[in-house]
Amino acid sequence: MSRRPGARSGARARRLDWRDDRGQVGGIEVLPFGVLVFVIGALIVTSAWAVVDAKVMVDAAAREAVRAYVEAPNQAAAEAAAARAADDTVAGHGRRADHVALAITHDGGRPFARCVLVRVDARYPVPALRLPWIGGVAGVVTVHAHHTERIDPFRSGLAGTAPC
């Protein structure tokens, strides 16, 4: 069995040449783009879910606000009760209650009274893209929901008669 003289020492002496492309897989340069697509896709999904989550929350806030509103004895108490109900709902969902905006309208612009249809619009701003440690970037998406109910025509605690 013969042995080439110096073969072992030659392998030992070979150094890694970073410019050498032997062993490179064809198309390897697209892998970073693929990873980037997945990263961007994950960010889009996360942002979309944040909007869906906010929509669920703001929907509940509008519903609770209008329920509290129509059960109140007068306009001032109704507005306070609606705001409190919306704030509690938003806080209960783990969001900032001071960011929710309510708009309350009566059907036909009528004053607070029996039979009046009340509509509550709730709005909540959500960052379009939220990054870890950085926070919201790329603008704001405002999530909106509304709910409508009628002030009970026949319940006690309200002044006046039911015109409906």
Add this chain to the structure above:
Amino acid sequence: MLMPAAVLIVLLLGAVAVDLTVVQMRQRAAIAAAAGAANDAVTYGLDQSALRRGDGYRLDPARVDHAIAESLDAQGLADDLAAPPAVSEPTPGTVTVVLRVRVPSVFARALPGGPLTTTVTATASASVDER
């Protein structure tokens, strides 16, 4: 070869998730609308003349239907109903409203044979508390 297939799969799963989310959100909105309509119906629907005659609390079907129609219209659902609202009075003083609402597909309609709409059902009841 695998990477485009993987991206396509992710896109398809994302599209399915979006469609299902839209359906679920719409169903939640329909349940809330049904609850509001039932609540309006059980109060506005009181038959006042029967009450004043001494016959107790009774519902006037015409007023119940009017209250439900007005409530659904105010909530922007009237045009999305797949069928007229089913209203029943399972017990005296209780109104149950069943809504069948069409939800248009976002991505599924782009697929051959994919559904254009999905119909969801929402049921809610309200009862009056006499004091």
